[in-house]
Amino acid sequence: MPELPEVEVTRLGIQPHTEGRLLEGARIREPRLRWPVPEGLHERLRGRRIRAVERRAKYLLLRLEPGGTLLIHLGMSGSLRVVPAETPPAPHDHVDLLLEDGRVLRLRDPRRFGAVLWTEEAPEIHPRLAGLGPEPLSPALTGTHLHRRSRGRKLAVKSFLMDPQVVVGVGNIYASEALFRAGIHPGREAGRIGRERYDRLARAVAEVLEAAIAAGGTTLRDFTSSDGAPGYFRQQLAVYGHAGAACPGCGATIEKAVIGQRSSFFCPKCQR
Known part of the structure; x- marks a missing residue:
C-alpha cells in the first residue's frame, strides 16, 4: 500500500x-x-x-x-x-x-x-482529513507531543505510532524502521515510555521518512512512482522483512511478531 x-x-x-x-x-x-x-x-x-x-x-x-x-x-x-x-x-x-x-x-x-x-x-x-494528527515531517511532531498523547495508553507503541490521530502517515514499514532506529521494542506499552525515548522516536520517524522519500519510496510489490520507476528504499530497510537475518547493529537475529494484526520486525537486543 x-x-x-x-x-x-x-x-x-x-x-x-x-x-x-x-x-x-x-x-x-x-x-x-x-x-x-x-x-x-x-x-x-x-x-x-x-x-x-x-x-x-x-x-x-x-x-x-x-x-x-x-x-x-x-x-x-x-x-x-x-x-x-x-x-x-x-x-x-x-x-x-x-x-x-x-x-x-x-x-x-x-x-x-x-x-x-x-x-x-x-x-x-473535509471528513477524510478532519481530526488527523500532525505531519511527521513538520515541527509539530515532537517527543513532547508523542509523550503527552501516550499517557495512560496501554496499547503497543507500534500501534500507537500508526494511529493517524496521533501522527499521520507512519505505516507498517516505517513504524518498524523508526522504532529500530530509536531502540524501542514495538510491543512495549506506549504509556510506559519516557519523554527522552519519545524524543528519539520523533527524530527517527523523520529520518526514516526523509530517507525513503530520497530513495523514491519502498517497492515491495505494487508501488511505482509517477514516472513508472520503482522505489529503492527497500534496499535500506534495516529490520522490516528481515526475520532470521543478522541485526545490522549488533548481529543478533531479527525477530518477527504480529502486533495489532500487522507483521512487526525488531532486534531483541537493540530494542527494549
Missing part, C-alpha cells in the same frame, strides 16, 4: 507537470472507487487552474483556482502518471484529468480502493 513517502514521491513527480495548468475537465471510465467519483466532476473542473499540488497525510490535494480542491487517494495499489491524452488506457485506468497542454493526469487503481473526491470548502475540514 502506498504510504506517506510513496505519496510524497508521487506529488513531487506530478507537480512540475500539473501546477499552474488549466484543466479542461475529467474523463471518468469507472466511477466506483472506494467512494463514488462525484457526479458532474467534468463540469466542475473545466476551466479551473491547478494552483498548487499538496499532500495531507496520504491524500494528494489539487488546490484549484478560482476555488475548490480535488482530493486523491491512491488506495492499495494506485498510481498517478502524466501521459499524452492519446495514450490508450489500460484496463485499470479509471480517471483522467484533462490538462490544457494535451496531456492527462491518469489514475490507475487495480483494486479500486483509491478515491477522487471534491470539496468547495477548506480541505482541512
Whole structure:
C-alpha cells in the first residue's frame, strides 16, 4: 500500500507537470472507487487552474483556482502518471484529468480502493482529513507531543505510532524502521515510555521518512512512482522483512511478531 513517502514521491513527480495548468475537465471510465467519483466532476473542473499540488497525510490535494480542491487517494495499489491524452488506457485506468497542454493526469487503481473526491470548502475540514494528527515531517511532531498523547495508553507503541490521530502517515514499514532506529521494542506499552525515548522516536520517524522519500519510496510489490520507476528504499530497510537475518547493529537475529494484526520486525537486543 502506498504510504506517506510513496505519496510524497508521487506529488513531487506530478507537480512540475500539473501546477499552474488549466484543466479542461475529467474523463471518468469507472466511477466506483472506494467512494463514488462525484457526479458532474467534468463540469466542475473545466476551466479551473491547478494552483498548487499538496499532500495531507496520504491524500494528494489539487488546490484549484478560482476555488475548490480535488482530493486523491491512491488506495492499495494506485498510481498517478502524466501521459499524452492519446495514450490508450489500460484496463485499470479509471480517471483522467484533462490538462490544457494535451496531456492527462491518469489514475490507475487495480483494486479500486483509491478515491477522487471534491470539496468547495477548506480541505482541512473535509471528513477524510478532519481530526488527523500532525505531519511527521513538520515541527509539530515532537517527543513532547508523542509523550503527552501516550499517557495512560496501554496499547503497543507500534500501534500507537500508526494511529493517524496521533501522527499521520507512519505505516507498517516505517513504524518498524523508526522504532529500530530509536531502540524501542514495538510491543512495549506506549504509556510506559519516557519523554527522552519519545524524543528519539520523533527524530527517527523523520529520518526514516526523509530517507525513503530520497530513495523514491519502498517497492515491495505494487508501488511505482509517477514516472513508472520503482522505489529503492527497500534496499535500506534495516529490520522490516528481515526475520532470521543478522541485526545490522549488533548481529543478533531479527525477530518477527504480529502486533495489532500487522507483521512487526525488531532486534531483541537493540530494542527494549
